[in-house]
Amino acid sequence: MTDVTIIGAGVAGLCAAFTLCKAGLKVRLIDRNGAPGPHGCSWWAGGMLAPFCEGAVAEPAVVAHGQTAVPFWAGVTDVTYRGSLVIALQRDRGELDRFARRTAGHCKVDDIAALEPDLAQHKNALFFEDEAHLDPRNALSDLVAALAGRGVHIEQAEVRPDNLDGPVIDTRGMAANLSGLRGVRGEMVVLRAPDITLSRPVRLLHPRHPLYIVPRAGGVFMLGATQLESSERRGISARAVLELLSAAYALDPRFAEAELLETGADLRPAYPDNLPRVTVRGRVLHLNGLFRHGYLLAPALAAQAADYLTKGIKGDLVHED
Amino acid sequence: MRDFYGITLDIPLMLGTAQYPSPAVMESAFRQSGASVATVSLRREGGQGQGFWDIIRGLGVHILPNTAGCYSAREAITTAHMARELFDTNWIKLEVIGHADTLQPDPFGLLEATEALAADGFDVFPYTTEDQVLAARLLDAGAKVLMPWGAPIGSGLGLNNRYGLKTLRAAFPDVPMVIDAGLGLPSHAADALEMGFDAVLLNTAVAQAGDPVAMARGFALAVQAGALARQADPMAPRDMAVPSTPVVGKAWL
Numbered sequence: 038m039t040d041v042t043i044i045g046a047g048v049a050g051l052c053a054a055f056t057l058c059k060a061g062l063k064v065r066l067i068d069r070n071g072a073p074g075p076h077g078c079s080w081w082a083g084g085m086l087a088p089f090c091e092g093a094v095a096e097p098a099v100v101a102h103g104q105t106a107v108p109f110w111a112g113v114t115d116v117t118y119r120g121s122l123v124i125a126l127q128r129d130r131g132e133l134d135r136f137a138r139r140t141a142g143h144c145k146v147d148d149i150a151a152l153e154p155d156l157a158q159h160k161n162a163l164f165f166e167d168e169a170h171l172d173p174r175n176a177l178s179d180l181v182a183a184l185a186g187r188g189v190h191i192e193q194a195e196v197r198p199d200n201l202d203g204p205v206i207d208t209r210g211m212a213a214n215l216s217g218l219r220g221v222r223g224e225m226v227v228l229r230a231p232d233i234t235l236s237r238p239v240r241l242l243h244p245r246h247p248l249y250i251v252p253r254a255g256g257v258f259m260l261g262a263t264q265l266e267s268s269e270r271r272g273i274s275a276r277a278v279l280e281l282l283s284a285a286y287a288l289d290p291r292f293a294e295a296e297l298l299e300t301g302a303d304l305r306p307a308y309p310d311n312l313p314r315v316t317v318r319g320r321v322l323h324l325n326g327l328f329r330h331g332y333l334l335a336p337a338l339a340a341q342a343a344d345y346l347t348k349g350i351k352g353d354l355v356h357e358d
Numbered sequence: 359m360r361d362f363y364g365i366t367l368d369i370p371l372m373l374g375t376a377q378y379p380s381p382a383v384m385e386s387a388f389r390q391s392g393a394s395v396a397t398v399s400l401r402r403e404g405g406q407g408q409g410f411w412d413i414i415r416g417l418g419v420h421i422l423p424n425t426a427g428c429y430s431a432r433e434a435i436t437t438a439h440m441a442r443e444l445f446d447t448n449w450i451k452l453e454v455i456g457h458a459d460t461l462q463p464d465p466f467g468l469l470e471a472t473e474a475l476a477a478d479g480f481d482v483f484p485y486t487t488e489d490q491v492l493a494a495r496l497l498d499a500g501a502k503v504l505m506p507w508g509a510p511i512g513s514g515l516g517l518n519n520r521y522g523l524k525t526l527r528a529a530f531p532d533v534p535m536v537i538d539a540g541l542g543l544p545s546h547a548a549d550a551l552e553m554g555f556d557a558v559l560l561n562t563a564v565a566q567a568g569d570p571v572a573m574a575r576g577f578a579l580a581v582q583a584g585a586l587a588r589q590a591d592p593m594a595p596r597d598m599a600v601p602s603t604p605v606v607g608k609a610w611l
Contacts, residue, residue: 094379139568219381219409244512266410267403276402309413311380 039065041346042201045208046072046191048079048173048331049324049338051180053206055113056339058187060347066184071193073177078210078303081225082331083251083261084173085238086110087121089142089165091330096312098353099330100141102337107169109336114179116171119237122146122153123163126287130161132242142167155234155289170238172253173332198321205321206342210306211268213325215316220268220304221328223261224277228285230295231256241288248284257298260285264329273300305329313338315345315355322346360534360556362503363449363481365420367394367557371547371581372422372536373574374561375399381413383570388417391574395420397451397559400444401427401437411444422483424451429464431471438475450475451483451505451538451559461511465492469499476500485538488522490529497533504533505559508550509540512562516546520553527554544573544580551584552592 041057043050046068054066070076088103110116123143125133137143143163150157152164181191198205207213211220235252251259260281278300285292308314308326313334316323322342327334341352351357372395378384388396396419400407414421423441428434431454438450454471456464463486472482482501486492493504506526509515517523518540527535537550538559547558558581567573 096379135568219413220406222406265402265407267406268409269403269406274402307380309380309385310382 041204043206047077048335050208052335052339056343067192069195081301081303082173084171087168093139103333106333114176118169120166121168121238123240125161125242133161208324222265222267224263224273224302225261227299228258228295246280246284273302315342317357370557372559377565386571387574391578397422399426425453431467434471448481453485473499488526505536505538507539508537511539514542544576548580548584552587
């Protein structure tokens with residue numbers, strides 16, 4: 038007997054399934070594409086668990102809820118707990134002061150070489166010690182494995198909440214086609230640069246082309262990400278490649294010699310306040326709108342859905358329709 | 359009161375719609391400031407910005423689509439036609455960028471595109487420098503509004519060439535003019551209105567402020583103050599504090 042059916046096996050659906058399992062519910066998980074892969078936007082994420090940096094622009098709720106991400110993920114997958122570094126080029130150093138004013142949990146770095154020897158040429162940086170990162174694709178497959186260990190296997194089928202009985206959690210992202218939800222296009226690049234070593238995510242503040250670089254195993258780096266108010270579904274644009282690579286080159290000219298492994302483009306589902314929601318419609322809970330905070334906020338969103346279902350607690354991300 | 363293709367503005371403030379922390383913050387910035395025109399770009403959205411554009415339409419203000427990011431007259435003309443279809447308006451803020459780093463207008467491409475679009479029934483708002491000769495040519499080409507820059511886009515420097523802007527204002531007293539780009543502070547906006555400009559257009563100064571809603575309000579108050587000051591006929595400045603005769607040795611009470 039199933040207690041709750043979850044549609045969608047991206048980061049939102051998997052986190053919800055895992056959280057509800059742990060709360061003792063019997064869960065069914067269905068995705069029209071089966072296991073996570075390039076068809077879902079979770080595949081293209083950076084994997085930064087950086088609530089304090091996000092606070093420069095995002096609402097305080099992102100900073101608060103984002104701090105639950107590390108404990109959640111540490112129980113499931115490898116989390117690298119080495120903080121994050123925010124750098125500005127010499128001519129943009131005013132941006133760094135502004136970033137510092139708008140964020141908490143950082144300190145000014147006097148000796149960048151001590152943290153990241155390969156970035157010694159830079160002069161202006163902030164260090165956010167209590168941040169972390171993970172490899173999103175490993176995190177997804179580790180979650181799938183953890184669920185399998187609890188007897189939950191992803192069923193491949195195209196279903197809609199109306200065709201299912203009992204409580205349903207709908208995490209289909211853009212496919213859910215909810216009112217108020219829009220797509221925000223993001224584009225990314227994956228490089229291999231064995232000569233460069235970074236041990237933590239680095240953000241480059243730039244008034245026009247902000248960039249982050251997340252190191253992954255084997256000399257691989259993820260460069261992201263553009264943010265366009267567009268639902269256009271096509272491959273990365275030449276302009277985005279130019280901008281991302283130019284910014285990386287400004288950070289370390291050796292990126293010019295890197296091997297271009299992969300590019301990606303997808304849509305981030307977002308509500309007007311760019312905060313995720315649990316929208317309650319009868320027996321259906323819609324978990325959606327994770328925007329650029331999938332890995333950062335999916336654990337908190339899942340926890341609020343579970344609290345609502347099992348205890349009737351209405352958290353700040355829950356919206357009763 | 360000079361109008362913009364038949365439209366007068368209660369609050370002479372036009373706001374861009376890019377770079378806000380979220381559309382919800384953008385919406386409050388509009389509501390709290392009373393800004394009556396929203397500029398919107400569509401060059402990079404590939405015609406697929408529907409969700410976001412619906413939010414902008416929902417603001418209930420005049421929409422001024424722009425050709426931001428266009429580097430040639432041809433690109434700008436294509437974008438203008440797309441904008442007309444999408445937003446059902448003849449208004450177009452015409453940007454033809456001449457230089458990638460300074461984002462300054464390309465006067466030649468701008469003139470070419472203004473001619474073509476005005477002939478095609480568009481109400482053109484050309485983003486231009488303070489150059490008087492260019493201004494005259496743009497007006498000849500069919501523009502009925504001019505948008506001289508304050509300073510390079512996104513620089514926040516204010517009115518970079520006050521002399522040039524004053525001369526431009528004086529040269530075409532009947533032409534509605536909007537200071538567009540480069541403003542960083544409400545005082546810059548008040549200054550522009552005091553100088554006799556009819557409105558200001560800005561984006562970064564509000565969207566990238568720590569509190570965009572408060573900054574939008576600040577700008578709204580500033581443009582209203584500037585407009586009142588202009589109407590009130592300000593006193594002429596005097597060098598009062600520089601004495602014309604020496605005071606040494608004289609009783610001063």
